[in-house]
Amino acid sequence: MIVVICGPGGVGKGTIARRLAGSLPSAHLARSWTTRPRRPGEGDEAYEFVSREDFESAIDQGMFVEWASFNGRLYGTPRSELERGDPTILEIDVQGARSVRMLELEAAIIGVVPPSFHELERRMRARGDDDAHVESRLAIAANEVEAMIGLADHIVVNDRLERAIDEVAGIVRGAALRPE
Numbered sequence: 001m002i003v004v005i006c007g008p009g010g011v012g013k014g015t016i017a018r019r020l021a022g023s024l025p026s027a028h029l030a031r032s033w034t035t036r037p038r039r040p041g042e043g044d045e046a047y048e049f050v051s052r053e054d055f056e057s058a059i060d061q062g063m064f065v066e067w068a069s070f071n072g073r074l075y076g077t078p079r080s081e082l083e084r085g086d087p088t089i090l091e092i093d094v095q096g097a098r099s100v101r102m103l104e105l106e107a108a109i110i111g112v113v114p115p116s117f118h119e120l121e122r123r124m125r126a127r128g129d130d131d132a133h134v135e136s137r138l139a140i141a142a143n144e145v146e147a148m149i150g151l152a153d154h155i156v157v158n159d160r161l162e163r164a165i166d167e168v169a170g171i172v173r174g175a176a177l178r179p180e
C-alpha cells in the first residue's frame with residue numbers, strides 16, 4: 001500500500017512521515033530527489049540532492065512517478081522507491097499528490113493542515129526559514145490547503161504532533177484492513 005502525506009510547506013509532513021515510518025517495521029519512507037540545496041543541519045537522508053542537469057535527464061528517462069517545480073526547484077519521487085515497503089510512505093507536496101491521484105495508484109492520501117496560518121508561519125520561522133521563503137510559502141498555502149481538501153482521502157490537523165501522529169497511524173491501520 002502507498003500512503004501519501006501531503007500538505008503545505010512547513011506544516012509538519014516531514015516530521016509526521018518520519019515518525020510514522022519509524023513506528024511501522026515494514027514501512028519504507030520514499031526518498032525524493034531535489035535540486036534545492038541542503039538546509040543547515042539537514043541530514044543526507046532527507047533527500048537525494050542532485051544537480052538540475054541530473055534531474056532533467058532523469059525526467060527524460062521517465063524515472064519519476066511524479067515530479068514538480070516548486071519555488072524554482074525541482075522535486076520528484078523515483079519509480080524505484082515504490083513498492084519497497086508495506087506501506088511505502090510518500091512525503092510530497094499537493095501537486096505531487098495530485099499526480100499520484102491521476103495515476104490511479106492504490107494510495108491513501110492524507111492531507112496535513114495547520115491549526116492556523118499564523119501557526120504555520122511561526123513553525124517555518126522557528127525552523128530557521130528566511131523571510132523570502134516564508135513569504136512565498138505562505139502566499140500559496142491557502143490555495144494548497146483548498147486543493148488538498150478536494151483531493152485527500154483524509155484530512156489531519158497537525159495541532160499537537162503526538163495527537164496528529166496517532167491519528168495518521170490509525171488511518172494507515174484502517175487502510176491496511178481494506179480488501180484489495
Ligand SMILES: Nc1ncnc2c1ncn2[C@@H]1O[C@H](COP(=O)(O)OP(=O)(O)OP(=O)(O)O)[C@@H](O)[C@H]1O
Binds near residue numbers: 008009015126158
Ligand atoms: N504539531 C507541531 N507542533 C509544533 N511544531 C511542529 C509540529 N509539527 C511539526 N513541527 C515543527 O514545524 C517545523 C516544520 O515541520 P516539517 O519540516 O516537518 O514540515 P514540512 O511540511 O515537511 O515542510 P517542507 O515541505 O518545507 O519540508 C519543524 O521545525 C517541526 O519540528
